[in-house]
Amino acid sequence: MSRNNFFSVLKKEVDRIDQAKTSKRFEKIITGFTKEKSPKAIIGKEKYQVFNSNDYLGLRHNPLLKKAERQVSEIFGTGPGAVRFISGSLKIHRDLEKALAKFHKRDDAMVFSSSFAANLAVLYCLIAGQNKDSLVDNNVIVISDALNHRSIIDGIRVANLPKEQRTIFRHMDPAHLEEVLENNKKNYKRALVVTDGIFSMLGEYQKLKEIRAVVDKYAKEYENGVLLVVDDAHGVGIAGKTGRGVEEIEDVKADVLIGTFGKAFGADGGYVVANQTIIDYLRESAATYIYSNSVPPGTAGAALKAIELLDKSVGKKLLENSREKVIYFKKQMKTAGYLFAVDSSHPIQPVLIGDPIKTSDLVKKLFKKNIIVTNISFPVVPKGRDEIRVQISAVHTKGDIDQLVKAFAEEKNINSL
Numbered sequence: 001m002s003r004n005n006f007f008s009v010l011k012k013e014v015d016r017i018d019q020a021k022t023s024k025r026f027e028k029i030i031t032g033f034t035k036e037k038s039p040k041a042i043i044g045k046e047k048y049q050v051f052n053s054n055d056y057l058g059l060r061h062n063p064l065l066k067k068a069e070r071q072v073s074e075i076f077g078t079g080p081g082a083v084r085f086i087s088g089s090l091k092i093h094r095d096l097e098k099a100l101a102k103f104h105k106r107d108d109a110m111v112f113s114s115s116f117a118a119n120l121a122v123l124y125c126l127i128a129g130q131n132k133d134s135l136v137d138n139n140v141i142v143i144s145d146a147l148n149h150r151s152i153i154d155g156i157r158v159a160n161l162p163k164e165q166r167t168i169f170r171h172m173d174p175a176h177l178e179e180v181l182e183n184n185k186k187n188y189k190r191a192l193v194v195t196d197g198i199f200s201m202l203g204e205y206q207k208l209k210e211i212r213a214v215v216d217k218y219a220k221e222y223e224n225g226v227l228l229v230v231d232d233a234h235g236v237g238i239a240g241k242t243g244r245g246v247e248e249i250e251d252v253k254a255d256v257l258i259g260t261f262g263k264a265f266g267a268d269g270g271y272v273v274a275n276q277t278i279i280d281y282l283r284e285s286a287a288t289y290i291y292s293n294s295v296p297p298g299t300a301g302a303a304l305k306a307i308e309l310l311d312k313s314v315g316k317k318l319l320e321n322s323r324e325k326v327i328y329f330k331k332q333m334k335t336a337g338y339l340f341a342v343d344s345s346h347p348i349q350p351v352l353i354g355d356p357i358k359t360s361d362l363v364k365k366l367f368k369k370n371i372i373v374t375n376i377s378f379p380v381v382p383k384g385r386d387e388i389r390v391q392i393s394a395v396h397t398k399g400d401i402d403q404l405v406k407a408f409a410e411e412k413n414i415n416s417l
């Protein structure tokens with residue numbers, strides 16, 4: 001096949017995606033933000049209320065984070081210069097890792113360029129050794145929640161396990177997880193259970209306490225135990241009284257916890273926290289840590305500031321504001337006659353619409369009213385459960401939320417005429 005033939009295949013594939021109406025490349029380009037406490041995005045000549053950002057505490061515009069970012073990049077420069085084991089291990093990276101270990105009450109932490117990169121490497125390393133001399137074998141059954149994030153799915157995929165060693169348990173169903181562990185206990189030396197902490201489409205909290213209990217029950221049934229890995233990208237920094245995530249809500253700990261700075265912490269980059277043995281092993285083997293740059297120093301500085309703020313009065317107030325605003329939004333929407341796909345206290349609020357065309361039309365209508373939200377349809381959610389995902393930030397004002405609810409309510413009235 002000539003190169004041109006291949007290009008024509010690529011073109012047809014893009015056409016196929018466009019025809020299926022699943023294209024993602026027509027991105028809305030934000031050219032700036034207003035200077036308000038609740039910043040609006042500027043697109044073209046208009047200002048838009050952003051109700052689909054993961055910046056749950058509004059920290060990405062926080063002056064203290066910006067200042068920390070500037071100060072740290074003054075010292076270390078704008079990029080890490082090399083990967084960690086060459087000359088890219090800067091004090092700010094270690095300070096951040098120490099702060100993370102303390103924040104999550106673990107022995108140690110590792111910072112990655114993103115939590116996608118963390119998941120790829122951490123899962124691969126926990127599933128299989130990284131070279132032919134490795135003492136870590138892949139005599140393992142991997143059991144993943146059916147609705148886990150793409151980065152978890154890909155982390156399992158790259159390990160290239162035989163199909164029978166990769167399985168799922170029904171979404172948020174600890175009893176099914178137990179069944180899978182029971183059925184496989186004679187077949188494998190160890191098991192790896194992997195789940196999102198909070199599911200990003202609906203804002204559901206995983207039943208971590210029950211999952212932990214099942215994992216512990218089966219620990220002795222497998223020669224090398226059962227390990228629980230949780231990716232709490234949407235939980236860390238926001239969920240729980242002090243923002244420790246789903247672990248705080250459920251009052252249990254994962255063996256390996258993965259998080260991101262790119263959402264509630266308002267910066268960027270991913271991380272893993274665990275006991276010293278696991279972290280030492282990962283530092284020796286995780287490819288996206290060893291062979292790929294860490295976050296830029298300024299970003300690490302902003303992330304460190306976010307962690308520090310969370311335990312101070314500023315952070316506590318933001319967490320409180322977030323909770324209040326979520327309650328306020330839910331109440332107003334219910335009064336306006338809307339239902340939610342799931343009853344969650346997380347800033348991710350899935351407004352149930354139930355029809356793909358109505359959902360995408362409503363999103364377009366809200367955009368015309370200068371409000372940005374996200375439509376979510378099959379296959380991401382089951383047919384008939386189409387939703388508009390609204391994400392509330394601690395810095396949204398009640399006025400912002402009123403404007404959003406008013407826009408929803410106007411469309412409801414039109415539709416029910």
Ligand SMILES: Cc1ncc(COP(=O)(O)O)c(C=O)c1O
Nearest residue numbers: 114115116149151200233260262
């Ligand atoms: C559960 C989960 N894990 C990982 C990621 C990736 O985060 P990052 O941007 O840090 O790679 C996301 C982002 O959407 C996520 O929802």
